[in-house]
Amino acid sequence: MIVKRQAIKLIFGAGALMLVGQLLMLRLLRPPVPFRLEPVSQFVNVTAAIPLPIILLDRAVLTQLSDMCPFCNLQHPVAFASLYKHIHEVQSLQSVLDASGFKSTILLNTLPVEPAAPKVVRDVPTGFLIAKDGVVIHLVLLHERADSYWWFGAVQSDFGIKQKLLDFGLPGHAPTLDIMIDEGAVDRFKGVLVEVQGLNLMVPSSINLYLEQRSSDHFIECSHSRAAAFFDEFGDDDSSEALKFKHKAWKLLTTAKQVLDQLNIPFWLSSGTCLGYYRQCDLITYSKDVDLGIMASDYSTNLIPEFQKRGFKLKHVFGRINDSFEISFVYDDLKLDLFFFYREGNSIWNGGTQAKSGLKFK
The missing domain is CATH 3.30.460 (Beta Polymerase; domain 2)
Known part of the structure; x- marks a missing residue:
């Protein structure tokens, strides 16, 4: 009787494992959900009305800018940026977005990699997560450092980042973000207005130069x-x-x-x-x-x-x-x-x- 019960348990266990494997296989084979552009369009319109200057920094989109549909296969939060000096407009943006049905949360540099980092970057806003209808937008705040470059923070420097990411349907341990995985820096650059899938967006004037800098943008704060x-x-x-x-x-x-x-x-x-x-x-x-x-x-x-x-x-x-x-x-x-x-x-x-x-x- 005992042997029979053990055999039944083994059969059920093997069946459960096969079922899980089949579900995972179906998930892998399932075509990705097409990216919905409407929330991005609404976000762009809201920023233009404030007005808040923003620029598209998402590498996946920028590398396919010449394609007919560069947003179509995007599977991570789309990255935009604004300058931190526009923080008052950014705060206005959050209230307007909330009134327009968006969900948003601020990211803070509460736990900088270098604890004695300069006051200008300690506890300051480093970005926002914005979402609507399943689309997540990552707005990065670029901070002016010295006279020639912009600095951006790391998401993990936010004390409550794990829960914030989970609230937006993102993995709490390994965020699938295009930028701010680590602290970084890029040389200042100018933007140019282009049309992308019917949207008028600012992009770096030299996309190749921007992408090249992003490949080695890890910023290491010196030990103050x-x-x-x-x-x-x-x-x-x-x-x-x-x-x-x-x-x-x-x-x-x-x-x-x-x-x-x-x-x-x-x-x-x-x-x-x-x-x-x-x-x-x-x-x-x-x-x-x-x-x-x-x-x-x-x-x-x-x-x-x-x-x-x-x-x-x-x-x-x-x-x-x-x-x-x-x-x-x-x-x-x-x-x-x-x-x-x-x-x-x-x-x-x-x-x-x-x-x-x-x-x-x-």
């Missing part, structure tokens, strides 16, 4: 707590000479970035300049130079001429392109060192040459 500890122990050089160096160095960095971006050459802060960022969120004023790193494989023969066009004077070139290559320029009495890095197996190395002695280091 570490910097504070450093300055508490060693003090901060606020002499006129130090301030003059910083001004020149930032100007040099800005111009160098423009040249390398134009050449499509990725780069990073290297050596003493990287140490300054890591240790004190600033430049090391006694270093008197700026250091950048570049993969040797990204070198372009146009690099030196383009820097010279922008006012950089070539100081010296050490090594060869395939071994310990290094280029130095002078710009407004400051030296810029470009160190080239090489991939070797699982390691990356760079070489250096001592200017006076000619000694090489690896």
Whole structure:
């Protein structure tokens, strides 16, 4: 009798597993529900009436903009953005949307990745989730940082994000959002008005450049707590000479970035300049130079001429392109060192040459 009961349990268990498998298979084979454009159209009309400037940032839509129906197969919340400086209009938007049958909730930067992040980004609104008739719209707020880029927060920095996502029918543990999975930053860009499936929408004027930036947009806030500890122990050089160096160095960095971006050459802060960022969120004023790193494989023969066009004077070139290559320029009495890095197996190395002695280091 016991054996018979166990056999029956096994049969029922196997049947249940087969049923679950069949249901999952049917779900996978079921064609996706077509994206409903009406709520997006209503959202765009409401923002235009306020008026609140918005721009389409959804990569899935932007990459198919030339298609007849770029929204049709969208399976995640459609991403738009507005500037945080329009926050008063954004708050008006929420009340108007609520009156128009939309559901909305605000996203806040209550738990920033860097606890000692600047006050300008702590506890501030970073975006909104907006929904109607099963369509979810993700409105991102772009915050102006420094003079040249926009910062956006991470959804996980909102203390109550899990429940907010669930309330909008989104997975609470792995949000299917196009943007704000991590903190990010993009260079400021201009928009252009285009017609998309009957809607007049602003999109980035250079979609390819925007998409390229989004592929490496992860923003890492420097450790302001570490910097504070450093300055508490060693003090901060606020002499006129130090301030003059910083001004020149930032100007040099800005111009160098423009040249390398134009050449499509990725780069990073290297050596003493990287140490300054890591240790004190600033430049090391006694270093008197700026250091950048570049993969040797990204070198372009146009690099030196383009820097010279922008006012950089070539100081010296050490090594060869395939071994310990290094280029130095002078710009407004400051030296810029470009160190080239090489991939070797699982390691990356760079070489250096001592200017006076000619000694090489690896």
